[in-house]
Amino acid sequence: MATAYSYAASRSSARTTPQDKNRTSGWRLAGFASLFVPITAAQMPLAVHLPAIYAQQFGLSLAVIGAIFLGERLWGAVADPLIGALSDRTHGRFGRRRPWIVAGAALFGVSGAALFFPASSLVSPLYLTASLFLFYLGWSMVQIPYLAWSGELDSGYHGRTRIATFQTVAGSASLLVVLILPTIIDQINPEDGALKLAAMGSVVLVSLIVSLAVTLRSQAEAPAAPSTSARLSFRQTLGALFGHPLLRRVLLSDFAVTTGQSIRSALIVLFVTHYMGLPHWASGLFLFQFVFGIAAAPIWAQIGYRIGKHRAAVAGELAQAAINVGLLLVVPGQIGLLLALTLAQGLTQGSGNLMLRSMVADIADEHRLRTGEDRTALFFSAFSLSTKAGMAAAVGIALPLVGWLGFDPRVASNTTEALHGLLAVFALGPAVAHLLSAWLIHGFPLDEAAHTEIRRALDERDHAAQPAE
Template sequence: MATVFPSAFFRSGSTPQTDPARLSGWRLAAFSSIAVPVAAAGLPLGVYLPAVYAQEYGLSLATIGLIFLVGRLWDAVLDPFMGALSDRTRSRFGRRRPWIAGGGIVFAISSLFLFFPQGQVTATSLAIVLFFFYLGWTAIQIPFLAWSGEISGRYHERTRVATYQTVITAIALLTALILPTLADQLRPGDGKLKLALMGGLVAVSILPALFLTLRAFPEQPAPVSVGARQPIGVIIRTVLGDPLLLRVLGSDFAVTLGQTIRGALIVFVVTFYMGRPEWAGGLFLFQFVFGILAGPIWMKIGLRLGKHQTAVAGELVQVAVNLGLLIVTPDSFGLLLGLTLAQGLAQGSGNLMLRSIVADVADKHRLETGDDRAGLYFSVFSLAGKAATAVAIGIALPLVGWIGFDPKVQNTPAALNGLLYVFALGPAIAHAFSAWLIHGFPLDEARHSEIRRALDERERALVPAE
C-alpha cells in the first residue's frame, strides 16, 4: 500500500530485511495512518478550541472550561470499558476492527460539528458534540493500541510497530501546529479560519486513514480463553494489581509529567526569562522537528539494547538536558537552542519503549490467567498518560505563580529565576523517577520469548486437530 513514508526511513540494520517474520514497513506506515486524524484533532482540542469558541461564539471561559473538564472525565471513564469490551468482542471482522470502524464514523461526524460549527453555538450543543467526539476517539484509540500489540508477538517487532506510530503521530502534530501559524499570516486573529484549517486536516485524512489502517494487516483470531468469565469491574481490579504493569504505568506517568511541565512553561521561559518572545512558538516547533527524527534513532538503540534499557538511557539523557537548563542565562540563547535540539532528539524515547513493553506484559498476564486482556492493558496505559497531563498542568502553573511569576506584570529577577528552576528541575526529577521505576525490569527479550513459546504451545493444545 502506497504511503508518503518510505520504509527505508525506519529501516534498521540490526534485523535483516530478508527475515520472513519482519513486518513490511509500507504496511506498518499504512496501519499507523489512523494516528494522523486522531493527533490532528487532539492538539487543537486543548490548545486552540477553547479560545476560539470563547472569542468567536460568545461562550464564557468558565462554561467552556467546565464542558471540557466533564468531557475529559467522560473520556477517562470510557477507556477501561472500551478496552474490556474490545477484548470480549467476537465477530467475523475481528475484535478490534468493528470498534475502530464504528468509532471512526462517530469521530468523523462529530469532528465536522466541532471544527465547523453551524448556526448558534450553545453550551448544550458543544457538550453534545464533545460527548460523541470522545466516544468515537476512544473507540478508535484503545482497540487500535491493542491491535498494535497483536500484529506481531516478537519482542523487537513490537518496538518497530510503536516507532511507526510515534513518528507518524509526531508528523501529524507538527502539521497541526503549522496550520494555525499559516492562518495568522493570512488573516491575523481569525479564529474561525484556524478552526477550519485544523478541521480540514482531520476531514481529509480520516476516511483514507481508516481504510489504510483496517486493510493493512489481517487481524489474528482471538486466543482461546481458558479462564473463567468475570465481571468487568473484577477484571479491571485484577489488571490494576499487576505489579509489572504498575511499574510501566508509573514510569510512563513520570515521562508524560516531565514532558507536559516543560511544554506548559516553555513559552513563558522564552518570552519572559530569555526576553525573546519572537521565538516562543518557533522554539517549540524546533524541538518538535528533531523529535520526529529521533523515533528511528531510538528504535535502532532499542533493537540492540532491549526496551527497558533503552527507556532508562533515554530518560537519563532527558535528566541531563533538563539539568543543563539551570546554567542558561538570558544572554545564552545559543545554549538554549542546543539544549532544545538535544531535548527533541531525546523526546519520546521513554514513551516509545514503554508502549511496546505493555504488549509484553499483557502476554505474561495471558499466560498466567488464561485470558487475553491486551485492550484493557492499553486502555489503562492511555489513562495514565492523560492523568499525567492533567497533574502536570495542575502542578506547574500554580507552582510558578506561588514563587511570584505573573505573565501580566513586570517580574522580579527572583520570580524569573524561580520560573527557570521549575522549568528545569520539574522535568529532570520526573524523568529520573521514570528511569528508576523501569530500571531492572525483569521482562526482557529472553523472558518474553519463553512466554510466547508457552502461549503458542498452549494454543496448539487447545485447538482441536482437524
C-alpha cells in the same frame, strides 16, 4: 502455571531480532501506522488551541471550558477501560478490533466536524460538552482497539518496537503539520481563531478518512488467541488493570513521562516570551523541537533493539532529565544554548513513550500465560488513562505553581524572583518527572529472554488447544 518472573534464568534463550524473515513489509506497516496521524493530530489543537479559541472567538468563559474538560477526563476514566474490556470480548466475522475502529471513526469524524467547524450561533456550554464528550468517546473507540491490534500484529519482542516506531513517526509528522498551520495563519491573520481551528480540524478529518481505509486494508486481524476472557465487573476491571505489578510499573512510568512532557508544553510559550524575552521565538521553538522529534523514533528503536526496551526507556529518560536541568544555564535574550537544548530534546522526544507502549503487549502475553485471559485492549486502555492523567496533572501542577511563585503572564514585567520561579518549574519539573520514570522502569524483569520463553509457552499451549483435523 509459569509466569514471567520464573524466566529470569533463561538468558541463554535464542535471541529474537527485528530482522525476522516473516515480519511485515515496511510499506504495509506504514499503511497500518497511518491511523496514528488523525489520532495524534487531534492532541495539539485540543490541548493548546481549542480552549483559547472557544473563549476568545465564541465567548465561553475559561472556568466553564475548564470544567467541561475536567468532566471529560472523569468520563474517560470510566469509558476507556469499558471499551478495552468490550473489545477483548468482541467476536465476529469482521474481527475483534475492526468493528470498534470503524464505529469509533464515524463518531470521531461527525463530532470532530462539530468541534472544529462550529457555527457561532450554535456554540454554547452544552454544545461544547456534547461535541467534546462524543469526540473523545469516538477517539477512544478507535485508539484502544487499534493499539491492541498493534500488539497482536507481531508477537516478537522487537517486532512490537518496530510497529511502535512507525506509529511514533506518523504521529510526530502529524503534530508537525498541526503546529505549522497556526504559525502560518498567525502571519496572515492572527486574530482569526476560527480559521486556525478549521485548518487543524481539516488535517484531523481528512487524514482520518484516508488513513482508515489504508489501515483496514493493510493488515488482516490475527485469529483471537484462546482465552477465557470472563466478564468482569467495573471493580474487577480496575483490579485487573492496577493489580498487575508489571503493568502498574509501566503505567506509573508513562504517567511520569507524560507529566514531564506536558509541563514543558504548558510552559514553553510563557518561558520563551517572559523569561527569555523572545516572544517571536515562542511558536518557532516548539516547531523546531518537533522537526527533530520525527527523527527520534528510528534512533531509539535501534537503541532498543540493542539493549532492550526497558534499558532504552531508562536511557532516554535520563537524557531528557539532563537536558531539562541544562535549561537552568540558559541566559535571557541569548538563544544559542536554548536552541541546542531544544534540538537535543527533539532527539530524545518520545523515547520513553515508544518503549513503554511496546511493553504493554508483552505484559498482556505474560498475563494470558498466567491466567488464560486475553486482556490486551483492556491493558492498552489503562495506558490511555495514564497518558490523559499525566496531561491533566501537568496543567494542574505547573500553572498554579508558577502563579504561587509570583509569575503573572498578564503583566508586562514580572519580578526577577517570579521569572526565576518560572525557570525552576520549566526546567526542574520535567527533570524530576523523567528521573521518576527512569527509576520506576529500571530493572524491569520482562526482558527479551523472558518474553521469548513466554511466547514459546503460549504458542505451544495454543497449538495444543486447537482441535485435531
